[in-house]
Amino acid sequence: MPFDGIVTKCIVNELNDLLAGGRVEKVFQPEADEVVLLVRSKSQNYRLVASANANYPRLHITASQKENPQTPPVFCMLMRKHLSGGKLLDISFHDYERVISINIESVNELGDLSVKRVVVEIMGKHSNIILLNSEDKIIDSVKHVDSDISSVREVMPARPYFLPPAQNKELPENIVPERVFEHPLVSEAKHVEGLLLNLIKGFSPYTCREICRAADVAPKTPVAALSHADKDNLISALKNYLARINNNGFEPCIIYQDKNFLKPLDFYCFVPEQPAIYKKYELLSAALDEFYSLRDTNERLTQKMGDIVKVIKNGIDRCEKKIALFNDKLREVSDREKLQLFGELITANIYCIPAGSETARVLNYYSENEEYIEIPLNEYKSAQENAQRYFKQYTKAKSTYLNATQQLKDTFLELEYLQSVQTMLENCSSRQEIDEIRQELTDQGYIRASARNSKKKQDKPSSPLDFTSSDGFQILVGKNNKQNDLLTLKLAAASDIWLHTRNIPGSHVIIRAERREVPDSTLLEAAILAAYHSSAKISSNVPVDYTLVRNVKKPNGAKPGMVIYENFKTVNVTPGEEKVFKITQNKINF
Template structure:
């Protein structure tokens, strides 16, 4: 799945054909690993994504530019200062390296024209985007590399830019298939052909090498020590064909798909997967990368942006669970408080029997058929003071029991609320949804309010679906929206759904005064199960009732309600397409 030098060559051609002469209108840095250049020309506007993410580094035009932070990072502000208004004049790639250089005609502080470059290095976990001045000096980079990270190649401001170490592989732009075959014949004889090709050809990915082996062996695996003259003839033919395709940039973007899930991609037709995968031909090399990485990128960005919230919620859950366990143990101890009162009564009734300085006294327990009971004493206290001490401990235990019961109930409610927030977080798909959850946690005191005035944004609407019979169904995205949807927006005759004793979204059928059919009821219940912590389960219990039967207790946390006169359905979650 790696973007190799051959594919990058086609991307560079695509950028040249569509963006040379474009001006840099805006620059964004959605996260620490990505930069988006908004380019504009006479032909229109395009967004060029430069990604240094370890699992999906690439350069391509994108139609799915990610959301941007409210405050741009320092590198983004530097790029805006130096590159906004500059013109893209060239795109180059050294041989078949997985490196592309974007050359810009910019102006310095004096108004003089200078050439600035962005080096896009696509090398797995070592991927980077490096900003270089007209003298080849590094201005800055997405990932700075110092001596603690590498002793071979430093990437730091003010240092001279240098290419990554040469791998001493064959540049097929200047060689033909025979040169590759000559090199393979010198390699270890006990090596699979695809591994041999990968080890000696610059800028080709494993999928290309596997395809060459597949074509050479007519579908069978081939080792270098098993190569026959026919094998070499077939390898030479197909390799020369690939070389011509790469040299002339006449490839076609193909994606291998299995059950609608992307598996791999390359610049040419591939046959190695047989019936396991279907080939999808894309309109452009950029569109292929957009489609291939869309779901993965979205999940990665959401994980990165929500990491602090996940950590906060996990820590809060742990703290509340420990608090509940500790206070429950303390409450169990308070259950023995009656024995303290009895001992106080017995001491009070037998003051005359207690000798001064005694450590204990045995008296008849008139609460238990006059059985003898030994009561420990504090020798430093008088008999009367010892009795008062037991009464004091009794009152303390009684008060503690009342306080602990309240605190345990509050901690349980807080834990239920945090679990509900965690469920909302797992289903958040946009940065605005994350921001609303973050704001809710600030208002509830779990997060500190940021300094300065926060930029106000319009709240998101609830998710909206339409049942097969045409009923509108609304689903809350978070606890605040659940409250608004249930307590303010819905009418008394609308029908409310929620998973039974499981965190999840409030789901509403907008009835408009009519009685929904059974299919719509099941449809809404399935949606409620889908938007809950039980979304991956089966036979999920979902309660439903009219809105008039749902209320919010005074002081309850966001999203917390009580309801009466309800029915329960058991459904398997099923998510239709959003309307």
């Protein structure tokens, strides 16, 4: 997330256009390291959020409203005292540093107008929000930095405020692209990306890589290895980039992991040079608000499903250990038939075996070759007792084999079930979907039911994913195992088509046929959805079985989502973000 000097310039220009001349009406502090100013400007209300969070420091306008503590923190009370009712004069930044100043004119204790300054330092774990008086002395800050923490720069009440140490770099407007490769830093730079990063203020590694991509030069290419054509391309790309910065030709965007636009990877004030899935925004504030909102939602979902992930992982590990144990037992009793054979041969030759013998050499009349075999004996037991001993060992081995085989089968079914729940959990995109999986695992005994959860009001069950094929057929995809059962066993008609990945955990998919013949194109699209909503979503040539719903049965006592089916056919498909996106947009052209 490159909140670098270029992004800082973009957001400062934007905030000045929207908020300069506005009035600070309220101040909130919903988090220990986050402050929100409610500003009335140009007949509109804006919520300006400043965060000093070590992971997500930022300054932008937000549409979200967090719950505020009942008792405002001390810093919040000070901000209200000095800023409430004040006029926001302007917002500025210095030399492409990630230090933004918000100048607010307000009435002091004596009734005179004075200018207070809120400084937002966006510097990773060193981020801070600092309130200064008209003499640039610190009134207070969100984070106090004393001499024990930093010997270079203290941030404490009543201390004079100093800017963070400046970087010895050139401002973008002072850069002459044609002379970049004549700079003394060229001899010290290991590669092109490092040269640009150490030379130009406000540039992040991401910005430097984007310039290299625009020039079709690998960012880690050594400067000495650049050809004349490479240098010309880099100079041209840098010149174009600097022109866009100097002319404020910003194009805010968010780069996403996929075309569901639910998992953001990065944001920037220019569209990416490399092929990527991104969404453009008119305002950088809108992009930042969306980015951090989605990041926050995804993190909260990850935290919420953390204990469920642990339960499933422990269950899968337990099943794998049990499978290994049962396989060992089956190997141990793999020669059980020989024990029965020994007992029967001893019984058949009981009068021919002398007492006290350690072995008995007898004819194996069960073999086609009728060869003689040696049978070990206990010399202290009679022939009849030795035969009984082998029969008992055989009975025990046979019992072990039958029990281990049944338990191995049950364990494989449990493992298949847990893997299906794991796949469903990975595809969850809302709190409700996670709660439904939690309830399913509680019903199955994997999670202990609590009194608090039993009294909790149950939400309305979530609905299956609903798609329309290019031929106009409705395609439904289950989002959890209970939904899979509901789709297949309750909602689907006997003539509908059921699809599922073969021997791979995933969702049940239903094509609503409505007594029509389903074309191959719709079958292919439904198969792609089935493969995508399975644990093989990133694989190729995924086998997907399909059959009529009437051929799908649920065995007695089977776990949720577990079914058996017959009279099926198979199609191999390769799922992908692009294909699924086209299906969701009903624009099929693979």
